[in-house]
Amino acid sequence: MALTAHIEEQARDASERVLEVDNLQTYFYTRTGLIRAVDGISFSLGRGETLAIVGESGCGKSVTALSLMRLVADPPGRIVGGSVKLDGVDLLGLDAATMRSIRGNQISMVFQEPMTSLNPVMTIGRQIGESLVLHQNLSRAAALERAIEILQLVGIPEPRQRVKEYPHQLSGGMRQRAMIAMALACNPKVLIADEPTSALDVTIQAQILELVAKLQRELGTAVILITHDLGVVAETAERVIVMYAGRKVEEATVGELFAAPLHPYTRGLMTSIPRLALMRGETKAVERLQEIPGMVPALTNLPPGCAFAPRCAFADDACRAQYPPYAEKRPQHWAACWHSDKLAGAIDG
């Protein structure tokens, strides 16, 4: 069975896994009803590995990230089930003080908005030094020295000057570098990057991604990259999880996923990326850029069957009646779709 193989494999190299998430469920209790923002997500992350979580806005990527950090605002949100094990310790079972000592220290996060994620009235140096003061009991002066080193590491020129400056004196790319410096100050085991490049210029995006990859090689940090941009995924990640409506719909290595997407949603995401070859008209038929029709459904009112069915070209009665099982369709390639075979055939044939 595919599932048992999966479990066995998990047991085999458990020591190699720094983060193990099992059946994570984060629900929001709102006036409009129960929102299952994250509904049974499981994945594991190896040491130094880059895992991408992809999906449209509102599919639960960010809530997943916040759940791992236990930063979901309560109320209205609550982590109602599952476990998040960081080196074997279940973060969901820790008390608030212990969790604080882990946040920013062993697991840290880079946010999407570099413009507003830095305190405007505090110098860059102090903000980067903060986690060092908190977690490593460094003095302010020592933390500042270390902040200068880290700024150097993330490629900010003249770090000795920069630590004395305020966020508004830095450009967007520089601020994101500073944010990364902040997140990496304590050399965490896991770095969660929530859309780290979405607010940046394309040229800066590439620089930031390269920086993350470089730091990852040097520091051995495992990275969870949350993005809606498959281009970013292709450049940086090793494995990809595709999320839709709070659930995993597909998971594979990057090469495998791009070669043979087994879920129509993943395919939809891929065909909606503009490609230079297509634009130049080098292929035989200049295709129009495809979009996925419709929108992510309201999570309060999910259909009984596959959540993607209303937008899916392959959907039939089976799809609308029952949620497809999440299964290993090809080696190391899982998907939740009744029609994966059809999709695979379409590609192979």
Added chain:
Amino acid sequence: MALIDHDAELSRAGANVSSRLGSVVFFARRYPLGAVGALIMIMFVATAIFADALTTYDPFSTNARTSLAPPGSAHVLGADFMGRDVWSRIVYGSRISLAVGLGATTLGCLIGMVIGLMSGFFGGWFDLLVQRLMDIMQSLPLLVMALVMAASLGPSLGNTIIAIAIPLVPNVARIIRSNTLSLREMPFVEAARAVGMSEPRIALQHVLPNTLAPLIVLATAQFGSAILVESALAFLGLGVPEPHPSWGRMLSESAAEYVRTAPYLVIFPGLAISAVVFGTNLLGDAIRDILDPRQRV
């Protein structure tokens, strides 16, 4: 296109200002009104400190012969009906005004800051309770509130400070609370959480400093109104007791009886009050502009 003199533009932007004195000169040029305000305040504070050196007459000694003496060579600003030198009394009165202004503003802002921050950041029943209390306090005008406080506390310098500080609290608490409410949702607060900071620490280190710019503007305005209210309390006979010279009481003693016969008894203390209040407001605006790091390019 006209040629641009880059050096001149740079020096206008303050690029080559390095020394402390240089930056003072730079800011004085950039904010001339603020400089005027600062000058008034410096004079005010200096007057309070060097009162002994600035006066020849004892502000308390009475002299029947000089009663209601007009301004002249003996008494620069004249003498009141008890023959006390008006200049001396105004100069010594600056100490009272400074003490009341500084004391009441500091006390009021401190209390208001703590209440506003806790109320805004933690919310819940504390917020609800405290804000209703603030509503009640704000339903009375500052002066009336201070009047009630002063009357119940009794006249003394300390009590006057408290009586003026307490009514200042709701204003400060409101401003800090509303700022805190919006700051609480800022991504950098979330980022601080992600770094593992505790909530009280986030409130003090990240939220509070961001509320300081509006607070300083408010505090300077409050400083002026504290002095005004002190004058008003003294005018009504509730402020700092005799024989301490208070600008407000100098006005009140003279206003009713001597305003026609000896208008200088009213004009000079009145001028002193206006000048200081004017100075604080000018200075407050400039300080806000200078302190806000977003404007410090």
